[in-house]
Amino acid sequence: xxxxxxxxxxxxxxxxxxxxxxxxxxxxxxxxxxxxxxxxxxxxxxxxxxxxxxxxxxxxxxxxxxxxxxxxxxxxxxxxxxxxxxxxxxxxxxxxxxxxxxxxxxxxxxxxxxxxxxxxxxxxxxxxxxxxxxxxxxxxxxxxxxxxxxxxxxxxxxxxxxxxxxxxxxxxxxxxxxxxxxxxxxxxxxxxxxxxxxxxxxxxxxxxxxxxxxxxxxxxxxxxxxxxxxxxxxxxxxxxxxxxxxxxxxxxxxxxxxxxxxxxxxxxxxxxxxxxxxxxxxxxxxxxxxxxxxxxxxxxxxxxxxxxxxxxxxxxxxxxxxxxxxxxxxxxxxxxxxxxxxxxxxxxxxxxxxxxxxxxxxxxxxxxxxxxxxxxxxxxxx
Numbered sequence: 170x171x172x173x174x175x176x177x178x179x180x181x182x183x184x185x186x187x188x189x190x191x192x193x194x195x196x197x198x199x200x201x202x203x204x205x206x207x208x209x210x211x212x213x214x215x216x217x218x219x220x221x222x223x224x225x226x227x228x229x230x231x232x233x234x235x236x237x238x239x240x241x242x243x244x245x246x247x248x249x250x251x252x253x254x255x256x257x258x259x260x261x262x263x264x265x266x267x268x269x270x271x272x273x274x275x276x277x278x279x280x281x282x283x284x285x286x287x288x289x290x291x292x293x294x295x296x297x298x299x300x301x302x303x304x305x306x307x308x309x310x311x312x313x314x315x316x317x318x319x320x321x322x323x324x325x326x327x328x329x330x331x332x333x334x335x336x337x338x339x340x341x342x343x344x345x346x347x348x349x350x351x352x353x354x355x356x357x358x359x360x361x362x363x364x365x366x367x368x369x370x371x372x373x374x375x376x377x378x379x380x381x382x383x384x385x386x387x388x389x390x391x392x393x394x395x396x397x398x399x400x401x402x403x404x405x406x407x408x409x410x411x412x413x414x415x416x417x418x419x420x421x422x423x424x425x426x427x428x429x430x431x432x433x434x435x436x437x438x439x440x441x442x443x444x445x446x447x448x449x450x451x452x453x454x455x456x457x458x459x460x461x462x463x464x465x466x467x468x469x470x471x472x473x474x475x476x477x478x479x480x481x482x483x484x485x486x487x488x489x490x491x492x493x494x495x496x497x498x499x500x501x502x503x504x505x506x507x508x509x510x511x512x513x514x515x516x517x518x519x520x521x522x523x524x525x526x527x528x529x530x531x532x533x534x535x536x537x538x539x540x541x542x543x544x545x546x547x548x549x550x551x
Contacts (some may be wrong), residue, residue, distance in 0.1 A: 170501060175217055177389045177419070182380065183220035187228050190349060191310070192416070202350040204364060206357040207379035208536065209521070210418045213353055214316055221351070222314065226231040230349070231307045232254075238317040245321045246330040253299045253313075260306040269544065284416040297328065297337035304347050311348050318352035319359035322449075331363060331370040353379075355533065358525030384409060389481070390423070394430055398437040407441060407507070416538050459542040461497050471510045472499035475525060477532060478543045487513055489531055 190203050207213040214236060222232045235252040237245045313334070321327035329371045333351060341347040348369075354360035357376060362375040363452060368404075384405070391403040391481055415422040429443040463471065476492050486492060488506050496504040513532070522535045534540040 176219060177212075177382070177386050179216055179220045180224065183216070185226040187224040190312075190351070191228055192228070201522060202352070203376065204360060204371070204374050205353040205377040205379055206360055206376050207353070207355060209355040210420050211379070212286055212382060212419050213355065213379055217314055217351075219315055219351060224310045224329075230297070230310045230312045233311065233313045234316065235314070236316040237320040237435065241320075242418065245327045249330055249334070250296060250299075251314065252439050253296060255302065255356050257303045259307070260303060289473055295337075296333045300337045301341055304341055304343060306406070310346060310368060313348070314351040314353070317352040317355060318363065319356040322359045322362045322403065328370065331354055335370045356522055356525075358522050361526065375546070382412075383417075384417055386419065387412050394426065394440065397430060398440075401437045401440065403441065407442075411441075411448050414452060422450060424449065433441070455538060456542050456546075459539050463543070464538070465518075467512065468500045469496060469504060472496040473509065473512055473516065474503075474523070475499070477534065477538055478547075525526075 170299055172508050186203070201499065205213070207215075218234060225232050233252050233256055235248050240248060243251075243412045258337055300313075321331050338348045338350055352360065352363065352371075360376060363369055364371045364376060366372075371529060387405055387409045391405050391408055394403060412422055415425075424443055425447040429447055430440050434443055463474065466474065472495065473487060475485060476495060488509055493504050493506060493509060496509060511523070515538065516524065523539065526532055
């Protein structure tokens, strides 16, 4: 009933971001780029492909898009170079435009011919060369959207391609704003490593959070149901409260709406009650996953999770003398700061990560649902 084709458009947000991105930095634009984070299954990739990309094209830019999650068997460096090379090939000649994607094997950069698989490699053309050539052919600014960009932090060679993109941006923008980079990620902590710390290729950039879907989306979902059953009256406030229980993840919410409104499920009048029961079932499954995750932690990691979950004045500080004393009490052994730091890094490196670190050095749960589960289950101590 709520298929991929009938997606909820967020055009106003997309248009606002597009104009902000492409505006001069003194007026609040990026420099020039955007880092955008959102937890998994909250509609980030759909927004980038179906809302932000068209909005940027409407502003007169050439948009390139690559999802580093789409093909985990291929390195991020190769995926990025491949998108640039194929875009360049399609712009270069009538012959290239007529060729299908698999038939395009060579491109020319500064009158030198390269095979596509050599773009961005030592023996081939640089990414900067390829992007400059593409810009000269397209004759418009380029916006390169790299979805799930956090995957580049898994290997040095992938971080090198980010440095190359930064160099390309600097080169193209020496004569104006000609290349914009949009990096998105579902792992905020790993995305942070691209902008914070020694050697970060985009040091100093700010990571923004994609707003959750809200009341407008709930009204859209209610409208989709009513179009199928015009006589059905839906309380939008009650539906919004149910959506909150899905932690604003539209995929699962829409799946269960389809199940609840199905004629096989019962009469339309019982729709909202069935959806509430399905939400409860989702919560039980999710909480079982949280419980299994917590059980898998070491005693020190559990103590750190408890430290982070307990409300205290100010931002959580995980390595203070008082925090170390609590870890020692919980584990029944003396815990040093180095041990605590190692345990925190392990919690950050889990897939998905359990906690993340801000550019100010503060820590928080990556999934706020886990924090809710912990508080409900343990209160102030495990």
